[in-house]
Amino acid sequence: MSAIQRYLAPTTLEEALDALRESEATILAGGTDVMPQSQAGRLRLQPTLLNIRRIDELGGIALDGASIRIGALATISELLESELINERLPILAEAADHFASPQIRNAGTVGGNVCNASPAGDTLVPLIVLNAEVELASKRDGKVERRRMPLESFFAGPGRTHRAADELLTAIYVPAPAEGFVAHFAKFGTRPALDISAVSVGIGGVWRNGTFKNARVAFGAVAPTPVRGRATEGVLEGSALDAAAIGMAAAAARDEVRPISDVRASAWYRKEMIHSLTKKVLTNVADA
Amino acid sequence: MSLTREIAFTLNGSLRNVTVPVTMTALAMLRDVLRLTGTKYGCGEGECGACTIIVDGRSVNACLMFAVDCDGRTVTTIEGVAADEASEPLRQAMVDNGAVQCGFCTPGMVMQSTWLLEQNPHASRDEIKRGLEGNLCRCTGYKKLIDAVAAVSGTNQ
Numbered sequence: 475m476s477a478i479q480r481y482l483a484p485t486t487l488e489e490a491l492d493a494l495r496e497s498e499a500t501i502l503a504g505g506t507d508v509m510p511q512s513q514a515g516r517l518r519l520q521p522t523l524l525n526i527r528r529i530d531e532l533g534g535i536a537l538d539g540a541s542i543r544i545g546a547l548a549t550i551s552e553l554l555e556s557e558l559i560n561e562r563l564p565i566l567a568e569a570a571d572h573f574a575s576p577q578i579r580n581a582g583t584v585g586g587n588v589c590n591a592s593p594a595g596d597t598l599v600p601l602i603v604l605n606a607e608v609e610l611a612s613k614r615d616g617k618v619e620r621r622r623m624p625l626e627s628f629f630a631g632p633g634r635t636h637r638a639a640d641e642l643l644t645a646i647y648v649p650a651p652a653e654g655f656v657a658h659f660a661k662f663g664t665r666p667a668l669d670i671s672a673v674s675v676g677i678g679g680v681w682r683n684g685t686f687k688n689a690r691v692a693f694g695a696v697a698p699t700p701v702r703g704r705a706t707e708g709v710l711e712g713s714a715l716d717a718a719a720i721g722m723a724a725a726a727a728r729d730e731v732r733p734i735s736d737v738r739a740s741a742w743y744r745k746e747m748i749h750s751l752t753k754k755v756l757t758n759v760a761d762a
Numbered sequence: 763m764s765l766t767r768e769i770a771f772t773l774n775g776s777l778r779n780v781t782v783p784v785t786m787t788a789l790a791m792l793r794d795v796l797r798l799t800g801t802k803y804g805c806g807e808g809e810c811g812a813c814t815i816i817v818d819g820r821s822v823n824a825c826l827m828f829a830v831d832c833d834g835r836t837v838t839t840i841e842g843v844a845a846d847e848a849s850e851p852l853r854q855a856m857v858d859n860g861a862v863q864c865g866f867c868t869p870g871m872v873m874q875s876t877w878l879l880e881q882n883p884h885a886s887r888d889e890i891k892r893g894l895e896g897n898l899c900r901c902t903g904y905k906k907l908i909d910a911v912a913a914v915s916g917t918n919q
């Protein structure tokens with residue numbers, strides 16, 4: 475099945491980055507994607523299997539200046555349990571709550587969800603709404619270098635990102651939301667648990683004095699990567715979120731997405747679900 | 763030849779050393795190498811929960827975990843729970859409520875319920891349903907399973 479030549483489980487970031495620099499490696503975090511994908515032959519394991527789970531600095535969820543830092547190894551359960559996430563970024567807890575099953579939430583990491591780059595990855599849509607950035611580290615010329623980029627531009631296609639082969643995703647940074655910011659997420663699958671989203675919608679913005687501003691909209695599973703809904707954002711900007719405005723935004727959302735038909739749903743059905751989920755999410759936002 | 767690795771971890775309270783191929787699942791290690799066959803193989807894809815074990819205090823699917831990742835950790839399987847006095851009330855409630863039909867899902871259900879009750883000793887019926895959403899029972903005895911866990915958590919809602 476594979477020609478693995480070495481297995482490494484380093485405890486420091488530098489050791490992991492050295493390994494990435496020296497050889498072609500498969501990075502292993504919770505394994506909930508790597509294991510089934512490699513067993514089914516959809517993922518070819520590289521000569522080095524690099525288990526990053528023992529690197530403490532990749533974990534944790536904490537305030538970091540004006541941002542909230544979510545370590546790559548933070549699990550989906552930790553998102554759900556974190557007071558900081560529930561208070562400051564509840565849209566992430568909302569997405570974590572209907573993610574797979576308790577067992578998978580206990581093992582699966584946020585970094586793994588992001589790097590797996592599924593258009594249906596459930597943390598991606600909320601992270602785009604929250605204007606999150608990914609931090610990538612590498613070791614070049616003998617020293618550790620870090621760069622950041624907007625999570626929204628990190629995805630190159632299904633299962634593909636702009637991470638270089640010698641880079642490791644170390645953390646996700648979310649700017650602390652402005653006063654009055656409200657955001658919600660909803661996904662639709664055929665059953666409530668253990669289902670990959672057929673479509674998902676996340677919407678956020680500053681909702682104050684009856685006006686919605688700085689609208690950010692993102693959709694999952696309607697394109698090769700999660701996408702921003704810029705037309706819908708345009709309709710929402712400055713709106714009063716009354717029934718008419720919500721109806722207009724939902725129609726704009728249906729019109730701007732270009733989903734495909736696959737085993738989970740037809741393109742037509744996906745567009746209709748985007749319409750009704752957008753309505754539902756906006757109703758939740760307006761109720762805040 | 764596949765690459766192997768020696769690991770050491772605490773299994774049901776005792777330290778174990780074992781050599782495993784690096785691509786092996788924790789489930790295959792438990793069943794085929796250590797001969798602990800209480801943990802079941804249902805789907806091998808994280809969908810059914812029959813392989814549920816507890817690692818460092820968290821329930822996980824053994825079929826999605828690399829065996830080498832058990833190194834240095836604390837693992838509890840159904841054999842460990844079966845030998846633990848503290849789990850007697852749950853076992854008795856499973857019997858009293860007729861929660862076992864063919865029994866194939868039972869070890870995974872007991873493991874997940876054990877974890878759920880540890881997290882939330884007074885779980886409501888809704889919380890029990892959510893907690894067991896990653897465990898399938900092909901005999902579809904869900905109501906009795908929920909009744910059994912509810913009897914232990916003492917909920918009547």
Ligand SMILES: Cc1cc2nc3c(=O)[nH]c(=O)nc-3n(C[C@H](O)[C@H](O)[C@H](O)COP(=O)(O)OP(=O)(O)OC[C@H]3O[C@@H](n4cnc5c(N)ncnc54)[C@H](O)[C@@H]3O)c2cc1C
Binds near residue numbers: 505573668
């Ligand atoms: C039955 C089942 C149900 C599922 N349901 C859902 C669901 O509802 N929603 C959802 O979004 N996902 C779901 N998933 C997918 C999966 O559980 C998630 O994507 C999870 O977050 C992956 O995290 P992990 O730590 O297990 O990743 P891994 O499997 O360890 O890694 C995933 C990928 O990311 C890479 N990687 C991991 N960490 C890093 C890093 N720090 N830097 C660079 N690369 C890295 C790996 O090389 C691999 O390519 C499901 C999976 C299963 C098996």
Ligand code: FES
Binds near residue numbers: 805810
């Ligand atoms: S065998 Fe692991 S979840 Fe089914």
Ligand code: FES
Binds near residue numbers: 861
């Ligand atoms: S009792 Fe038969 S699968 Fe649950």
